[in-house]
């Protein structure tokens with residue numbers, strides 16, 4: 001089967017019985033208004049992902065009133081169900097006419113403020129979450145604590161002992177991290193891809209590890225027994241999980257709302273920021289509808305501002321506001337950016353005579369291959385699912401490598417967009433690791449490099465984990481306050497210098513816990 005045929009066959013398989021047609025963009029253009037007056041709030045947080053949700057909870061618990069502006073939709077409140085992988089719908093893409101998954105984008109869409117967005121740069125595409133809950137709505141829930149030795153290398157100035165004894169256990173509890181039951185894993189047909197992946201890894205001489213997750217595995221067991229509606233076992237994940245996953249709207253944000261001190265305004269996109277003479281901030285914001293039309297231009301003003309718009313969102317706001325309004329920035333902003341070593345790859349013809357990787361696959365990964373301590377080829381890889389509704393004898397892996405050559409994010413004033421200095425040289429070592437890994441796996445088990453999923457078998461341009469650009473202790477003080485500012489804080493993935501060696505949200509959550517605890521202790525928030 002060649003690549004084209006593979007894609008065509010798979011596309012037919014995934015579309016199944018669904019009759020798909022494009023709809024014309026029908027939403028009536030509403031009248032755009034300007035509320036005229038400035039809306040004042042003592043503390044504003046931009047973005048409701050991990051950084052924003054943790055900051056909101058701890059500030060609200062300490063009695064502060066917080067206003068959170070989120071450009072995406074509040075899905076829980078809207079009551080609109082999430083789509084699954086086989087039938088992309090409203091939740092599947094941020095205002096796009098076609099689906100934007102890493103592959104198999106054969107589905108036409110009516111533009112809607114969906115939860116998955118793809119930011120396209122010259123040499124890399126970056127996927128991010130949009131909506132109340134940020135990346136927690138779209139991600140695979142893999143809740144991995146970094147290796148202590150690497151954490152120390154990445155953050156030499158942090159007290160690692162305190163992190164491993166206090167902040168990491170705290171966030172594992174509050175994010176509701178749990179581990180799959182080995183008995184369930186052993187027999188469940190939906191985890192054949194993991195069992196095959198682990199057997200093959202052992203055969204090739206690699207070490208495997210169990211990966212914790214925020215998906216409730218007890219719920220999954222009930223799904224399997226048909227006692228509750230299915231989610232992970234019904235191909236739900238990157239377009240949202242209707243059940244089972246403990247995303248931030250069910251954990252940190254829920255608790256923050258329960259304090260009565262948090263107000264969340266969804267569909268509010270902050271366009272740029274201005275620093276005022278009295279050291280407060282003005283936020284120029286657009287209130288949009290679910291078709292992306294601007295309902296109103298709104299102006300907010302706050303004494304203290306926390307940027308938690310995610311690595312790319314925070315950098316966009318800082319660099320754009322600097323270009324547009326002269327927002328003062330220090331020279332470290334945009335530096336030390338990395339893709340967390342993300343390198344997607346795969347293998348075809350995996351056990352084709354014995355049912356391959358399985359026609360039924362859970363969307364929640366639970367297995368990983370740990371080659372981090374190998375001096376020549378250090379990497380960690382997730383044994384990823386490929387739930388296409390049929391067996392395609394294909395194994396998918398997301399490698400996470402070191403990022404020894406970092407990139408840089410700048411702002412292009414002419415076309416008013418972010419620019420990423422990132423090319424083949426940044427991923428050269430990652431490619432060598434991927435080649436080594438695939439070669440060893442194929443030598444030991446059979447199979448071929450996955451030409452059917454990717455050109456040349458490698459997806460070097462797929463990034464789920466953008467990190468850095470506003471590094472803790474470099475662009476900010478030791479707790480995330482931006483250098484050169486009295487009332488501006490950055491608390492999200494941009495604090496991590498481009499790499500952490502594992503899936504990053506546990507680290508982002510722990511770093512934010514650490515920063516916000518200390519900022520509150522220092523009476524930063526009046």
Ligand code: FAE
Pocket residue numbers: 046047048049050051052069070071072127128129130131132133134135136138139140141142143144238268269270271308309310311313314317464465466491492493494502503504505506508
């Ligand atoms: P993030 O969660 O991205 O939240 C930022 C929020 O700010 C979003 O809700 C934005 O809509 C909002 N925003 C941005 N700009 C504006 C603006 N101008 N105005 C108003 N709101 C704005 O930031 N990580 C793991 O650890 N495990 C996984 O299994 C995993 N799987 C992933 C799978 C996929 C498909 C993707 C895309 C990511 C995955 N990640 C995973 C990465 C993880 O979700 C990501 O690192 C965190 O969500 C980043 O957290 P932040 O707080 O930095």
